[in-house]
Amino acid sequence: MPGSGKSLLSSILKERGYTVIVMGDSVRKRFEKEARHGERLMDYAKRLREIYGEGIVARLSIEELRGREERVVFDGVRNLAEVDEFSRLGKPVIVAVHAPPALRYERLKKRMRADDSLREEDLRRRDLEEIALGVGGVIALADVMVVNDSTEEEFRKRALEALGKIT
Amino acid sequence: MPGSGKSLLSSILKERGYTVIVMGDSVRKRFEKEARHGERLMDYAKRLREIYGEGIVARLSIEELRGREERVVFDGVRNLAEVDEFSRLGKPVIVAVHAPPALRYERLKKRMRADDSLREEDLRRRDLEEIALGVGGVIALADVMVVNDSTEEEFRKRALEALGKIT
Numbered sequence: 001m002p003g004s005g006k007s008l009l010s011s012i013l014k015e016r017g018y019t020v021i022v023m024g025d026s027v028r029k030r031f032e033k034e035a036r037h038g039e040r041l042m043d044y045a046k047r048l049r050e051i052y053g054e055g056i057v058a059r060l061s062i063e064e065l066r067g068r069e070e071r072v073v074f075d076g077v078r079n080l081a082e083v084d085e086f087s088r089l090g091k092p093v094i095v096a097v098h099a100p101p102a103l104r105y106e107r108l109k110k111r112m113r114a115d116d117s118l119r120e121e122d123l124r125r126r127d128l129e130e131i132a133l134g135v136g137g138v139i140a141l142a143d144v145m146v147v148n149d150s151t152e153e154e155f156r157k158r159a160l161e162a163l164g165k166i167t
Numbered sequence: 168m169p170g171s172g173k174s175l176l177s178s179i180l181k182e183r184g185y186t187v188i189v190m191g192d193s194v195r196k197r198f199e200k201e202a203r204h205g206e207r208l209m210d211y212a213k214r215l216r217e218i219y220g221e222g223i224v225a226r227l228s229i230e231e232l233r234g235r236e237e238r239v240v241f242d243g244v245r246n247l248a249e250v251d252e253f254s255r256l257g258k259p260v261i262v263a264v265h266a267p268p269a270l271r272y273e274r275l276k277k278r279m280r281a282d283d284s285l286r287e288e289d290l291r292r293r294d295l296e297e298i299a300l301g302v303g304g305v306i307a308l309a310d311v312m313v314v315n316d317s318t319e320e321e322f323r324k325r326a327l328e329a330l331g332k333i334t
């Protein structure tokens with residue numbers, strides 16, 4: 001979920017030698033070429049899913065692999081169909097990062113200090129949009145849950161502990 | 168999710184003085200009176216939702232209160248509409264209990280030792296059925312996440328820690 005600390009986890013894994021594919025970037029690349037006038041990234045992604053199926057973004061991300069990577073992180077899974085796509089490559093390990101909404105909203109507000117329009121209800125609406133995509137199912141079935149409700153240092157500690165369980 | 172340790176959390180909270188309403192029991196009571204021949208509890212609950220709306224089970228559970236309880240646990244929230252129903256009574260705190268699927272399946276198999284038919288794929292199907300009800304969204308938006316991936320003793324410790332954050 002937005003503000004949970006998912007990207008921080010990716011960067012920790014990157015430091016440890018994982019290849020990180022940010023799924024949002026895979027969508028963004030196509031979006032820049034194909035978006036309709038005024039279309040939001042989120043709506044473009046929904047349109048892609050309607051045309052090519054629920055797993056499309058995973059397939060776009062898989063296309064970015066060179067085929068020689070051994071340990072890959074796909075950052076930004078949104079539904080279980082994407083997990084099925086990754087399962088064709090080998091057994092994926094789903095890692096979820098959780099933080100309480102109140103804390104996520106606080107972090108998001110801090111991050112975008114300039115943006116006054118970042119109201120609680122907009123953040124809530126964005127959360128519900130993510131959930132409508134199916135991300136809740138992915139979180140519910142996570143193999144590893146890292147809870148990021150404390151300091152960044154504590155999160156690093158928990159992330160590395162979780163990493164120990166994976167490898 | 169089934170086998171996560173949700174009921175254990177309820178009983179810990181009960182020991183601490185909370186009134187616990189098991190939402191499944193609220194459904195079951197009506198189910199016993201109104202079920203169609205051969206209907207499964209889950210399908211009955213789905214039918215109730217179609218007729219009375221997504222929040223119906225929460226409303227049935229709220230009806231069981233005497234109105235004098237101060238601290239109430241509703242065990243078994245399945246979707247965000249139910250959370251909205253509880254919000255009418257006061258600000259609810261969503262507590263999710265997470266365990267990795269592999270561990271949940273192991274626990275469920277142990278619990279129902281007699282039942283040979285409890286295969287991995289049936290457990291998986293049941294998980295997906297819970298997710299279709301919307302439980303993933305509730306988990307994603309939990310205010311407190313208790314991870315039950317270790318011993319029962321450790322779970323108790325984490326649960327009480329989490330409880331400290333609530334009260």
Ligand SMILES: Nc1ncnc2c1ncn2[C@@H]1O[C@H](COP(=O)(O)O)[C@@H](O)[C@H]1O
Binds near residue numbers: 190192194210224243
């Ligand atoms: N909030 C709910 N809405 C619909 N059905 C429920 C709910 N809570 C429990 N149930 C039903 O009761 C069964 C047992 O619930 P539980 O004890 O929470 O695992 C579930 O598999 C559902 O069929």
